[in-house]
Every structure is written in C-alpha cells, then in structure tokens.
Amino acid sequence: MPPSSESSDSFPLSVLHLVQPGDGGVARVVTDLVADQLGRGMRVAVACPPGTPLAAAVREHGAVPYDWRAGRQPGPRLVRETRDLARLIRTAAPDLVHAHSAKAGLCGRLAVRGRIPTVYQPHAWSFEAVDGSMAALARRWERYGARWAHRVVCVSEAERLTGERAGVRAVSWSVVRNGVDVARFAAAQDSPDPAGRAPTVVCVGRLCRQKGQDVLLRAWPAVLDQVPGARLVLVGDGPDEQRLRAAAPASVRFTGAVDDTAPWYREADLVVLPSRWEGMALAPLEAMAAGRPVVVTDVDGAREGLPPGHASHCLVPPEDPAALAAAVGRLLGRPEPRHTLGREAREHVLSTFDVRRTGAAIADVYRELTAVRCTQRGEPIFQ
Incomplete structure (x- = not known):
C-alpha cells in the first residue's frame, strides 16, 4: 500500500x-x-x-x-x-x-x-x-x-x-x-504438478523485437525434443504479432493483450523472457514474486534481478536459441529443482524488489x- x-x-x-x-x-x-x-x-x-x-x-x-x-x-x-x-x-x-x-x-x-x-x-x-x-x-x-x-x-x-x-x-x-507489487503477485504458491497437465512455459511482454519472442520460437522445437507435450504461452500484443503467429507451431498459444498478467504467472511452470535489451525488465520480477523460476537473457538488469546462485541455471546469452532451449528444457523437465528455484526467487523479490x-x-x-x-x-x- x-x-x-x-x-x-x-x-x-x-x-x-x-x-x-x-x-x-x-x-x-x-x-x-x-x-x-x-x-x-x-x-x-x-x-x-x-x-x-x-x-x-x-x-x-x-x-x-x-x-x-x-x-x-x-x-x-x-x-x-x-x-x-x-x-x-x-x-x-x-x-x-x-x-x-x-x-x-x-x-x-x-x-x-x-x-x-x-x-x-x-x-x-x-x-x-x-x-x-x-x-x-x-x-x-x-x-x-x-x-x-x-x-x-x-x-x-x-x-x-x-x-x-x-x-x-x-x-x-x-x-x-x-x-513490483509483491502482494499482487505473491498469491501463487508451490504445489505439485497436477497429473496429466502439460508443462507450461509463459512469456509475458510486448510482441516486438526487443522482447525476443522470435528467438524463443526458434528454440521451441528443441525444447519439445526434451519435454514432449510442453506448451508455450505468449502473453501480450504488439507490432510483431502476425509475424510470430505465422512462425509458431500448434503448441504455442497467443493470448493477446490482457488486463492482468498475474493469472498467467500462476499458470506457468517456468517464465521466460529472451530480451535483446532491457534496463531491468518487470516480467521476471513479477514471475519470481509469484514463486516461478525464470530463464532470462544476459542483458542489462538481468543479473541484478536474479537471486544469488541462480545465474548458472537461469541466465543465457541473448539471441542464442540453442542455449535458451537447453536452459528451458533442463528446468522444465526437473520439477523439484524448479520448485526450489521458485521458492528462492519469491523470497528474493519479497526482500529486495518491493x-x-x-x-x-x-x-x-x-x-x-x-x-x-x-x-x-x-x-x-x-x-
């Protein structure tokens, strides 16, 4: 307040x-x-x-x-x-x-x-x-x-x-x-992955070159090789929407503009933001406040936003689909480490990024x- x-x-x-x-x-x-x-x-x-x-x-x-x-x-x-x-x-x-x-x-x-x-x-x-x-x-x-x-x-x-x-x-x-408003996003709590639910990656951001969704789409086939049946949700709209839709396979969902991103963080097992440049992006902070681990590119502000020790799991070079796919697939296929990173991420944001x-x-x-x-x-x- x-x-x-x-x-x-x-x-x-x-x-x-x-x-x-x-x-x-x-x-x-x-x-x-x-x-x-x-x-x-x-x-x-x-x-x-x-x-x-x-x-x-x-x-x-x-x-x-x-x-x-x-x-x-x-x-x-x-x-x-x-x-x-x-x-x-x-x-x-x-x-x-x-x-x-x-x-x-x-x-x-x-x-x-x-x-x-x-x-x-x-x-x-x-x-x-x-x-x-x-x-x-x-x-x-x-x-x-x-x-x-x-x-x-x-x-x-x-x-x-x-x-x-x-x-x-x-x-x-x-x-x-x-x-970020930690009270708004911290409602999501850790819970076991529901039986039969497809592992879900969420990317929140304007659909534009800066946010790098095109890099994520190039990485996505390699993620599916590691985690068959995984889903990708792109939350937001922007000037690149039509081009991205044309390049996306059936396992990718586009939500368009949304009034509230919090429910989509709760839907996620992992939140990814493959930006080409930033100052310090809000979406990873919001995701971590919701207890979700993130994979982000090593642009300005990314390292400063991550909890100590998370960079080796969660940070990849920008414009590198292979590295992005490897990091996403590794975390998406390992629920226990993913939940641990999510808990640590929430504690970090609550203490540092209110x-x-x-x-x-x-x-x-x-x-x-x-x-x-x-x-x-x-x-x-x-x-």
Missing part, C-alpha cells in the same frame, strides 16, 4: 510525469509511482497518449491527466510533439518533471531545457533499439541531452554503465531498481533536486 499522505512521508511537491508508451512495462512503472506519490501527498499529473491503459490508470488513481499525442518514434512530427508538450508543461506548472523512456526524454528535455528540476529515466537506452547510423545519432543525442537532466535515473547498475560506456556524462546519476522501496527511493531523488532550486541558467521553453 502507498504511504499515507498524513504520515511523516508527506511531501507536497507538484510533479509532472512525461510518458510516451501508454502500455507495457514503462506504463506499469509510472502507474506504481503515481499511486505511491499520491499517497505521499504529492500533486501528481501525467502527460501521456490518450486512450491508453496508462491514461485510464492515471484517472483511476486520481492524478491529473494531460493528453499528449505522441508516437513512439522520432519523425516529422517531433517539433510539433515537443511544442505540444511544452504547452502542457506550462499549463501544469510543476515543481519537477520526470521524463520516462526515449521519446518523452527527447521531447521533455528539449521543451524544458533545464528551466525546472528534470529527472530523465531511460528505461533502456534509445541507442540499443537501433543499428548503424540511427544508433550513432541516438548516442549523440543522449550525450548532448544529458546536460538538461538534473538527474538521470537508471533502473539497474548495468544500465548506468551502458550509458557511461556510450559517452553519456550525466550531471548526476541515481540507480533505482524496478520493483515496489514501495522503489517509490521511496524516487521520492528521495525528488527531495534532493528540489531542496536546492536549479542554479544553472536554462534556455527558454518553446514558445
């Missing part, structure tokens, strides 16, 4: 979150922050695309929504999107802006340019999502734009190091690891930035 606004944590700050992805992991992180910050007595507003799950959640929690019509990718509309966002910022008149992910980080920093305390949280770096000249351009922007963020918040130490290796020189860094820790750490960042108002001379906001 969020802290009471009447407690000693009361913090009457006005914060505006800038968010482009209206669904998926970033939206869940922002939703949890909104709930926590309202409980701390903050005045919270969110600028995000209308008609999205995030916009609905903002209204449900009682925060102030602002419609920001922005696409995921930079393009010809970037100037207009930035000007629109600047107008929203002037209307909201926040004490602090918190820009989440690449697009809002781009438009938000261009719009504010250091005029008010600015937090930028990349949730995985923009240059990891593209190749060649686009990656070089994204790296140059992240290096240049860092001057307009008073704090860059990374969700893992690995994500921070990736930024530094790319030449991003932040004014100041913080690492605030993602957290979302309340995340909210408190972000509140501390806000306090640090607003205790001393911006002293750097910022450029004017777009008129």
Whole structure:
C-alpha cells in the first residue's frame, strides 16, 4: 500500500510525469509511482497518449491527466510533439518533471531545457533499439541531452554503465531498481504438478523485437525434443504479432493483450523472457514474486534481478536459441529443482524488489533536486 499522505512521508511537491508508451512495462512503472506519490501527498499529473491503459490508470488513481499525442518514434512530427508538450508543461506548472523512456526524454528535455528540476529515466537506452547510423545519432543525442537532466535515473547498475560506456556524462546519476507489487503477485504458491497437465512455459511482454519472442520460437522445437507435450504461452500484443503467429507451431498459444498478467504467472511452470535489451525488465520480477523460476537473457538488469546462485541455471546469452532451449528444457523437465528455484526467487523479490522501496527511493531523488532550486541558467521553453 502507498504511504499515507498524513504520515511523516508527506511531501507536497507538484510533479509532472512525461510518458510516451501508454502500455507495457514503462506504463506499469509510472502507474506504481503515481499511486505511491499520491499517497505521499504529492500533486501528481501525467502527460501521456490518450486512450491508453496508462491514461485510464492515471484517472483511476486520481492524478491529473494531460493528453499528449505522441508516437513512439522520432519523425516529422517531433517539433510539433515537443511544442505540444511544452504547452502542457506550462499549463501544469510543476515543481519537477520526470521524463520516462526515449521519446518523452527527447521531447521533455528539449521543451524544458533545464528551466525546472528534470529527472530523465531511460528505461533502456534509445541507442540499443537501433543499428548503424540511427544508433550513432541516438548516442549523440543522449550525450548532448544529458546536460538538461538534473538527474538521470537508471533502473539497474548495468544500465548506468551502458550509458557511461556510450559517452553519456550525466550531471548526476541515481540507480533505482524496478520493483513490483509483491502482494499482487505473491498469491501463487508451490504445489505439485497436477497429473496429466502439460508443462507450461509463459512469456509475458510486448510482441516486438526487443522482447525476443522470435528467438524463443526458434528454440521451441528443441525444447519439445526434451519435454514432449510442453506448451508455450505468449502473453501480450504488439507490432510483431502476425509475424510470430505465422512462425509458431500448434503448441504455442497467443493470448493477446490482457488486463492482468498475474493469472498467467500462476499458470506457468517456468517464465521466460529472451530480451535483446532491457534496463531491468518487470516480467521476471513479477514471475519470481509469484514463486516461478525464470530463464532470462544476459542483458542489462538481468543479473541484478536474479537471486544469488541462480545465474548458472537461469541466465543465457541473448539471441542464442540453442542455449535458451537447453536452459528451458533442463528446468522444465526437473520439477523439484524448479520448485526450489521458485521458492528462492519469491523470497528474493519479497526482500529486495518491493515496489514501495522503489517509490521511496524516487521520492528521495525528488527531495534532493528540489531542496536546492536549479542554479544553472536554462534556455527558454518553446514558445
């Protein structure tokens, strides 16, 4: 539960979150922050695309929504999107802006340019999502734009190091690891595998190149060789759905978008996320909170999320179907080790990745930035 606004944590700050992805992991992180910050007595507003799950959640929690019509990718509309966002910022008149992910980080920093305390949280770096000249351009922007963020918040130490290796020189860094609502996901308990039930692998995530479901589908025939009759469930939707459906055998189920992922973790014997890049993915933390072991790729945040000793069982190189199949088949075919890993995973998340820790750490960042108002001379906001 969020802290009471009447407690000693009361913090009457006005914060505006800038968010482009209206669904998926970033939206869940922002939703949890909104709930926590309202409980701390903050005045919270969110600028995000209308008609999205995030916009609905903002209204449900009682925060102030602002419609920001922005696409995921930079393009010809970037100037207009930035000007629109600047107008929203002037209307909201926040004490602090918190820009989440690449697009809002781009438009938000261009719009504010250091005029008010600015937090930028990349949730995985923009240059990891593209190749060649686009990656070089994204790296140059992240290096240049860092001057307009008073704090860059990374969700893992690995994500921070990736930024530094790319030449991003932040004014100041913080690492605030993602957290999950452990009460929501911890309802699933260990139980013997029901007789006759097919071993089930679940992958929760947007169906897109980042999440690597195509790699999992390439690995799946080798998993079936080890565990005949196993089932694979892909939970979520996204731009790659049709292509993935066309490549999937009959033992793969697609659920489409779901309102609640918790029941699917309870359905799983093993949860897999074969991402190509991340900052720190939420799905493995949610699965472990539900007492389910995970197999994940060795991208930013993965090692930091796993319990001690689990990497040798649960971590594989990205884009390696053979290694992925071997790890999945090994765990799926051995119920007792799998249950032991699941119990250890739950205890680890309960003690380390409770979302309340995340909210408190972000509140501390806000306090640090607003205790001393911006002293750097910022450029004017777009008129």
